[in-house]
Amino acid sequence: MRIDSSGGPLETDMIGVAIVDDHPLARRGIEQMLTGSDASFRVVASVAAGADLRPALAGELPVDVVVLDLYHDGDAPCLATIAEFAAFTRVLVVSASGRPDDVVGAIRAGASGYVTKNAEADMFVAAVETVAAGGFAMSSQLADILHAGLTTPTPPAAPSEARPDLSAREEQALELIARGFTHAQVATRMGVRKATVDTYVERIRGKLQLGNKAELTRAALARFGTQPP
């Protein structure tokens, strides 16, 4: 476990990444993928549990994105931790394999993307970059899981949560992304501009995280006083 506050504030184009995963080799692997790429990442923390990161985050640790293992806290997905961190930074969820309900739950809790651990290095790096910039990283795996989770006729696992309705176009975009097409290719197939496809993805995210922003902000304020870090 490592928290590196020695580097001081980040240079303007560096991306500060915190890794949370209970498996040491997995953390090393993620770190290697990030530092071995062309983009300028600095791994500012590499810890085994969300709790270890909390005090550092409350301090001045410069974190643009938290790469968080979905099951780092045992068998159950760490949705509370995701919600907590998503309140004031951005969370990219990873896992070796995710149960669809857990993945959907992670997105609803505020995660900005989901990538499997055996993804290609450049896809992983691209996802981290997207999330750090505030966007939504929709990998083809995530699209497939969301499509299965949001469009099957079965009732959701937690009946208290209403399942969001996707429009026909949104569902179509999700389906095409699940097949492995880039947004540009999806746009061509649907006969729209690429920007429209990006909008569909953002709308899907919005429907999943509807109402969460207010709750997340409230939770962050409750925890950290009036000023979130």
Place this chain on the structure above:
Amino acid sequence: MTEAGLADAATAERSEVALVIAGALYRVYGLTQIVATVWSAWHWYPHPEDTLVLSAVLAAEGTAVVVICLRRRRLVPGLLAVDVGVLMVALAAAGRYTDVHASSALVDYVYPYSIAASVAIGFAFRGYLAVLAAAIGLAGAYVLGEVLDGHESSAAVAPNLLGYLANTAAAFVFAHYLRRLAGQVDTSRAEALERADALARERERARHARLLHDGVLQTLEALGRGDHLPDPEIRAQVAADAAWLRGFIQGAESDHGGDLLAGLQRLVREKAAGGLHVDLNAAQLNDASQGIDLAQAVIDALVGATREALTNVIKHSGVRHAVVRAALTAAEVVVSVADQGCGFDATRTSRQAGLTGSISQRMDEVGGRALIESLPGAGTLIELTVPRQGRR
């Protein structure tokens, strides 16, 4: 016998015991009738010693039947058949030993005793014909007894003998339904036990799978990918073993989707060993609620065509990454293979034409279809569709 086997007939056995006890209670009532009647009407009998013998014989026989059936915990049909015979003889002979000119109906004790006994007789036989035969036998013997030495007014004989038919029929109907219900209860319980067993086994398996998955599998996959192992051959071996372990775990975790999912997973591992990274997006196949029923030939065709498509990616696309997606619509199963490689012009290259022909042929043979889209520089999509209602 397993515990489930022992429990299989528990309710049935208990219901037989209940029938024995019910029949025994009626019989005991009958026996007390004998005792009470003989005692109170003793001085009315013309041949008291013979009457005593007859009543003793009946009492002994009745008690023997009750005791034997209680010990055997069921009504033994053969024994009850003998009992019917004894009763018939007693009924036919009853008139002789109770002949009396008193008007008290209490004097004749064989008839009420046989009516009480007929309940157990109705319980005892599984088929109604045997019960009917016994009832007719008893009724006939009663009539014979009345004809020979009877002192009952003829107006009373008819409803009396109907008593045999009514009692045995009612007893039979009741026993029949009781046995049927008991059988159903036992079957349901056996099924429930079996299902609980299977569920426990499944949970245990899934637990083991998760334990392996969270620890060993992650370590192996990390070793197979990163720079931790300097020797590339060893790294490749570790990566292949990690892929095998992943497949093994996924096989233990998911029984849904059946052979198609397993086949695709095996295929992906196979190609990974050859250096192709494949994302298998099959979340819908894993969904328990969607049952797909595909014939083995159809599954083989899908997996085979997918294999050809992936081989094509390795050989011609120039990239090392592909996405295989398996999805379900209401009526169809769709498997698509997409890559972002250099694509091809299907009309021109004969080798590609051979590929598309072979894939299309595989799909045609199982009633499906294949769609192949490719443009130079724009990647390739191969889409395989089969109808969903194939029977195994």
